[in-house]
Amino acid sequence: MIRVDNLTKQFGEFTAVNQLSFTVAPGEVLGFLGPNGAGKSTTMKMLTGFLQPSAGQITIEGINVLTDPQQAQAIIGYLPEGAPAYGEMTVAAFLSFIAEVRGYQGSEKQQRIDTVVAQVELQAVLHKRIETLSKGFTRRVGLAQALIHDPKVLILDEPTDGLDPNQKHQVRELIKGLAADKIVIISTHILEEVSAVCSRALIIADGRLLLDGKPHELEAQSRYHNAILIELENEQDDALATLRALEGVDSVEELEEGRCFMLFPQGGKLLMRELVRVLDEKQWPVENLHVEKGRLDDVFRQVTHAASTQAAAV
Amino acid sequence: MNSMVKSVIKRELYSYFATPVAYVFILMFLVLAGVFTFYLGHFYERGQADLAAFFNFHPWLYLFFMPAIAMGLWSPERQLGTIELLMTLPITQWQAVAGKFIAAWLFAGIALLMTFPIWITVAYLGDPDNGVILAGYVGSWLMAGSFLAIGSCMSVLTKNQIIAFIMTVVVCFIFMVSGVPMVLDAFAWAPQWLIDFVAGLSFLTRFEAISRGVIDLRDLIYFAAMIGLWLYLTQWALQRSKHQ
Numbered sequence: 322m323i324r325v326d327n328l329t330k331q332f333g334e335f336t337a338v339n340q341l342s343f344t345v346a347p348g349e350v351l352g353f354l355g356p357n358g359a360g361k362s363t364t365m366k367m368l369t370g371f372l373q374p375s376a377g378q379i380t381i382e383g384i385n386v387l388t389d390p391q392q393a394q395a396i397i398g399y400l401p402e403g404a405p406a407y408g409e410m411t412v413a414a415f416l417s418f419i420a421e422v423r424g425y426q427g428s429e430k431q432q433r434i435d436t437v438v439a440q441v442e443l444q445a446v447l448h449k450r451i452e453t454l455s456k457g458f459t460r461r462v463g464l465a466q467a468l469i470h471d472p473k474v475l476i477l478d479e480p481t482d483g484l485d486p487n488q489k490h491q492v493r494e495l496i497k498g499l500a501a502d503k504i505v506i507i508s509t510h511i512l513e514e515v516s517a518v519c520s521r522a523l524i525i526a527d528g529r530l531l532l533d534g535k536p537h538e539l540e541a542q543s544r545y546h547n548a549i550l551i552e553l554e555n556e557q558d559d560a561l562a563t564l565r566a567l568e569g570v571d572s573v574e575e576l577e578e579g580r581c582f583m584l585f586p587q588g589g590k591l592l593m594r595e596l597v598r599v600l601d602e603k604q605w606p607v608e609n610l611h612v613e614k615g616r617l618d619d620v621f622r623q624v625t626h627a628a629s630t631q632a633a634a635v
Numbered sequence: 636m637n638s639m640v641k642s643v644i645k646r647e648l649y650s651y652f653a654t655p656v657a658y659v660f661i662l663m664f665l666v667l668a669g670v671f672t673f674y675l676g677h678f679y680e681r682g683q684a685d686l687a688a689f690f691n692f693h694p695w696l697y698l699f700f701m702p703a704i705a706m707g708l709w710s711p712e713r714q715l716g717t718i719e720l721l722m723t724l725p726i727t728q729w730q731a732v733a734g735k736f737i738a739a740w741l742f743a744g745i746a747l748l749m750t751f752p753i754w755i756t757v758a759y760l761g762d763p764d765n766g767v768i769l770a771g772y773v774g775s776w777l778m779a780g781s782f783l784a785i786g787s788c789m790s791v792l793t794k795n796q797i798i799a800f801i802m803t804v805v806v807c808f809i810f811m812v813s814g815v816p817m818v819l820d821a822f823a824w825a826p827q828w829l830i831d832f833v834a835g836l837s838f839l840t841r842f843e844a845i846s847r848g849v850i851d852l853r854d855l856i857y858f859a860a861m862i863g864l865w866l867y868l869t870q871w872a873l874q875r876s877k878h879q
Contacts, residue, residue: 332879369723395725398732405716407646409653418649421642422724450653466720 322346323368323504324475328377330363330528337363339528340377345521347473348501352519352536353508356625360528361508365478368506369399381474395423398472400480404463408452412443412462415451418470423470441495456483464492475499477507481514493518495590504611511616516540526625540615543623547591549584552609556580563603567595639726643734644741651742660747664700671696672810684761689753689773691848694811694839697782702803704742705786706796708735709869713794722877732870734786736780736862743779747772751862767848774845777858778838782807784865791872810861814840 323345330338338360341588344352353361363529366372368379377388380413401481407415416437420430421448436442441461446454451462460483468477481489482494483494496518509515524532524539532539540546553560564573566583569592575584586592593612600607651657668689672678676688712718721731757763786803793799812818816836822830834840841854 366719369879371719371723378766391725391727394723397723399720401716401719401723403716405720407717408715409650410646414649418642418646419724421645422639422726630829 322380322382323506324378324380325364325368326378328364328379330360330365330367330372331375337528338367338374341440341525341528341530342377343523343530343533345504345506347504348520350496350505350507350518350520352515352522352620353506353525354413354510354512354515354522355508355525357510359625361525361527362478363528364400364525365399365476365506365508366401369397369476370394371401375545395470396473398470398475400463400467400477402478403482404460406451406459406466409450411448411450412454412465413437413447417464419466420469425470433469433471435470437543440468441465442491443560457485457488460484462490464495469506472502473503475503475505477505479509479510480507481509489514512621515617524621524624531624532620536617537614540617540619541589542583543617543619545613545619546615547586548613549586549592549596550576550582550609550611550613551584552577552581553579553606554606554608557603557605560605563599564596567592567599569595579606636732639730640734640737643726643731644738644832646765647735647738648741649687651738651832657742660700660750664696664746665749668692669753672753684757684763686753686763686768686771687846689750693775694842696847697779698807698811700746701743701779701782701809702786702789702800704739705783706790706799707802708739708787709791709799710796710799713791715797722873728870728873732787732866732873736784736866736869738763739783739787740776740780743783744776747776747779764848768848769843770848770850771846773850773852774842777845777855778842781810781838781861781865783864784869785810788865788869789870791869791876810836811838813837841850 325341325343325536328341329336335622340365341360343432353364355361361373367374368381368386370386370393381393382396383398384393407418409444410418414532416434417430420433423433438447440465441464443458443461446458451459454462460480464477464480467477475496476575477496481492484492493514496507499505507514519536522532522534522536522539523530532542551564557563559580560579561573561575563571564575564584567584569587571585571587575581576583576587584592584596591612651791661774663866669822671692672689678688709718710719722728754763754768757768758765782803785806786799789802789806790796790799792802819830819834822833825833841857844851845854
């Protein structure tokens with residue numbers, strides 16, 4: 322269990338993190354979402370004991386991070402932003418150093434290294450210097466060092482940044498495949514990642530917590546939630562008017578004149594029954610019909626934009 | 636020794652020798668030490684079976700070589716962000732500071748040991764007092780440690796290795812010359828205890844005493860205190876950067 326209470330970090334006059342409070346339970350994969358400079362990385366740096374908060378408390382598995390950082394660090398695996406590593410070392414030497422610091426010796430150490438190398442597929446570059454590796458491999462080396470001691474708590478700052486789609490997929494599968502009793506916190510500004518791997522998401526902007534919920538709950542806040550995309554086979558003159566008149570429709574966006582529309586429901590209710598009835602009545606041939614689950618990026622923009630205009634007004 | 640400190644030392648030494656930097660450094664150190672000893676120190680012309688000509692130039696050699704080692708202790712870690720990795724491993728600040736310093740000091744020791752042919756030369760040509768020579772090596776290594784400890788502190792203050800280098804040279808220079816008459820004359824107005832204090836801070840006076848074969852406990856304490864103080868300041872600066 323991670324418990325964060327009123328966490329605040331000020332750099333001079335600038336408040337990077339502002340009274341952030343949340344808890345994370347084992348088994349959760351928490352996504353930190355927010356625009357650049359929202360305070361995601363600063364929060365992670367405080368969770369891992371790299372930065373000292375200006376105010377507030379952090380406990381991880383009952384350990385006070387502010388007073389016993391080493392004890393907390395022993396059960397945390399951390400991938401810092403940009404996956405820094407000692408470039409002049411080979412992957413094998415680097416992982417060996419990390420394993421030693423994590424308290425492994427001899428055959429146990431070798432076994433930990435072998436496991437993690439297989440897990441993130443580093444066999445091919447094991448004896449290459451880290452500075453000669455591609456961005457994707459460097460990131461995987463960073464993941465390997467974070468996973469080497471099979472940590473209870475895994476904190477990953479933008480784990481898929483700079484990876485190609487295949488590598489991204491691989492990393493996400495890896496995160497999903499982690500044992501169910503772990504706590505995983507990832508930060509990202511890629512919203513699809515949240516739907517793909519997170520069981521819960523926090524949206525942060527200007528250091529403040531704006532939204533906290535499961536990805537589908539956040540999606541439900543989107544105006545696209547349960548919106549229906551309808552594409553007719555051919556143009557109908559009265560289509561727009563008919564759809565607008567439909568019960569429960571809030572607004573209709575005409576994407577292609579007389580043929581393609583987006584129907585936004587009132588209060589996020591499902592419109593399908595009404596729509597099917599009208600289509601049946603009018604005998605319009607339908608080419609495509611699609612119900613939107615909601616768009617996270619839409620919610621994200623809405624929430625963070627509101628926050629920044631509010632901040633500007635203050 | 637603490638296993639964390641040992642791991643840090645091992646990693647640092649690995650990095651020194653993973654690139655040509657270490658080899659170039661040792662080579663240049665040996666070449667310059669040789670040039671100083673034989674040309675400026677008139678090793679042969681003096682006709683004495685000792686290594687005074689060799690040790691006398693060590694403070695000046697170290698003035699540039701030690702800051703060059705020390706600038707790499709922390710600045711690149713800050714520049715490249717690896718400090719975030721290092722300081723979020725279950726290592727205390729003291730373990731990191733000590734490990735890095737000891738690695739640099741061992742490296743300086745290796746460079747110093749590589750000068751052994753000069754001892755063979757003098758032993759071949761005459762009958763030197765090996766005790767004095769050993770004292771010279773010990774004193775030289777202690778002085779190197781003090782330079783490195785100052786450099787460690789300067790390096791933790793900046794991301795920029797060049798700035799770290801220059802600041803270290805300046806601070807080391809001040810500690811070197813604080814014992815020479817020119818500086819002490821500038822303190823002519825001051826009470827005697829202050830003059831003694833300033834003179835007592837000098838590396839040069841301490842090192843000269845040791846390299847003459849006189850190992851005075853006070854001189855050993857001086858070097859130990861210098862190393863301790865500057866490493867303490869290193870750790871203090873690290874702690875401060877955590878609070879920013």
